[in-house]
Amino acid sequence: MTKALALEWAKHNIQVNSLCPGYVITPMNEADLKQEKIHNHITKKIAMRRFGEISDMVGAAVLMASNASDYMTGQMIVIDGGWTAE
Numbered sequence: 097m098t099k100a101l102a103l104e105w106a107k108h109n110i111q112v113n114s115l116c117p118g119y120v121i122t123p124m125n126e127a128d129l130k131q132e133k134i135h136n137h138i139t140k141k142i143a144m145r146r147f148g149e150i151s152d153m154v155g156a157a158v159l160m161a162s163n164a165s166d167y168m169t170g171q172m173i174v175i176d177g178g179w180t181a182e
Contacts, residue, residue, distance in 0.1 A: 143178025
């Protein structure tokens with residue numbers, strides 16, 4: 097969807113990029129991710145061996161919102177601690 101929309105809207109000078117987080121601790125899932133069985137099952141598959149935090153997304157979000165990304169479109173920035181790298 098990111099790439100399709102980027103191609104469609106580029107002619108209007110609208111960039112479309114997406115942030116693709118891995119497991120990130122939020123108030124909604126915090127109790128579940130703190131359960132030892134769930135925590136261990138998931139973190140053993142993450143290269144960095146930890147869950148992400150909302151603050152881990154800030155740098156990429158600021159990049160995409162700034163003029164520094166004016167020539168960037170159709171990109172998916174994956175922030176998953178290495179989950180998809182393995």
